[in-house]
Amino acid sequence: MTLVALVTGASRGLGAVIARRLAADGLAVAVNSRKDAEGVERVVDEIRAAGGAAEGFLADVTDEAGVADLVDRITGRLGPVDVLVANATGPQPLIALPDLTWEAHLDQLRFFVKSPTLLVQAVLPGMRERGGGRVIQIGSDVVDRNLPGMSAYIAAKGAQHALTEAWARELGPYGITVNVVAPGWIPVERHAGLDQSGYLEEVPLRRMGTPEDVAAAVSFLASDGGAFITGQRVTVNGGHS
Numbered sequence: 001m002t003l004v005a006l007v008t009g010a011s012r013g014l015g016a017v018i019a020r021r022l023a024a025d026g027l028a029v030a031v032n033s034r035k036d037a038e039g040v041e042r043v044v045d046e047i048r049a050a051g052g053a054a055e056g057f058l059a060d061v062t063d064e065a066g067v068a069d070l071v072d073r074i075t076g077r078l079g080p081v082d083v084l085v086a087n088a089t090g091p092q093p094l095i096a097l098p099d100l101t102w103e104a105h106l107d108q109l110r111f112f113v114k115s116p117t118l119l120v121q122a123v124l125p126g127m128r129e130r131g132g133g134r135v136i137q138i139g140s141d142v143v144d145r146n147l148p149g150m151s152a153y154i155a156a157k158g159a160q161h162a163l164t165e166a167w168a169r170e171l172g173p174y175g176i177t178v179n180v181v182a183p184g185w186i187p188v189e190r191h192a193g194l195d196q197s198g199y200l201e202e203v204p205l206r207r208m209g210t211p212e213d214v215a216a217a218v219s220f221l222a223s224d225g226g227a228f229i230t231g232q233r234v235t236v237n238g239g240h241s
Contacts, residue, residue: 002053004078005222006030006071008061008119009088011039013188014138017211018085019043021219023052027083030074034060034088053078061088062110064118071122080126083222086116087138094149108156116163124171132175134222137164138214139182139233144241161233168231177230181217184209184237205238 005022009015011033020043023029031043031054040056047054055077059070074081090111095104120135127133142150143158161180168178185199186209196208217234220226235241 002079003027003082004030004074004080005083005085006032006074006081006119006123007085007087008032008115009034010043010085011036012043013190014183014186014211014214015085015087016043018087018138018215018218019054020047020050020052021212021215022083022085022222023047023054024050025219025223026052027222028053028055028078030054030078030081031056032059032061032070032088034058061086061115061119067115067118067122071119071126075126080130081123081133082127082130083134083136084119084123085136085138085218085222086119088115089138092150092153095152096149097151100152104152105155108152109159112156112160113163116160120167124176127176128174133177134226135164135167135171135176135178136218136221137161137178137180138218139164139180141182141184141235141237141241143182144235164233165231172230177221177226179221179226179230180233181214181221182233182235182237183214184235184240186211186214186236199240203238203240207238209236209238 005027007019010019010031019029019031031040033040044054044056060066140157164180214236217236
């Protein structure tokens with residue numbers, strides 16, 4: 001039986017590399033983006049060219065009806081979702097405390113609390129029916145670094161990590177593991193041209209992390225080797241925190 005993985009926000013960046021890695025591991029991958037049809041098609045084509053199986057799905061994973069429809073479409077074309085990788089994110093602006101609004105908090109909570117909740121609720125019936133599954137959230141080590149101007153993002157990511165622990169206990173009896181992979185600064189396309197030297201000096205391993213480093217952690221948690229690991233945060237940052 002071929003397992004099915006859903007990777008949200010997978011048209012570029014970390015999500016695209018995670019999708020390609022899971023496909024290389026033998027999973028059929030549902031590649032999701034809110035509106036980047038060209039990026040989704042590119043990732044799907046790359047997976048298929050490498051001998052893997054993938055389908056593309058556009059959907060807003062912060063929208064209740066959109067998530068329900070997405071999982072229905074995936075189930076119809078690939079089968080029930082066995083591995084959920086909640087990776088989708090939005091803008092992360094620097095906002096000083098005097099300028100911070102409740103709406104700014106909600107902007108982050110929509111991606112890191114609302115969206116994972118909707119996604120897990122939607123895939124849960126299929127996972128329970130198949131006797132288990134994997135939920136892997138993409139968090140951040142920013143919750144340990146307390147960067148000025150990022151309190152809304154930090155609060156939402158902290159909540160996402162806490163949900164991981166609570167859901168692991170709740171879903172464990174159904175054979176479903178729930179973990180979070182928390183990268184440090186992993187340069188992707190949107191970071192092109194940014195100076196990395198200051199950050200790099202603080203990393204004990206003396207190199208920047210790569211999307212492949214993150215994808216390797218996700219791959220392990222989705223594999224048989226990760227079957228007895230749940231409720232954990234795997235920090236991928238070269239020892240930076």
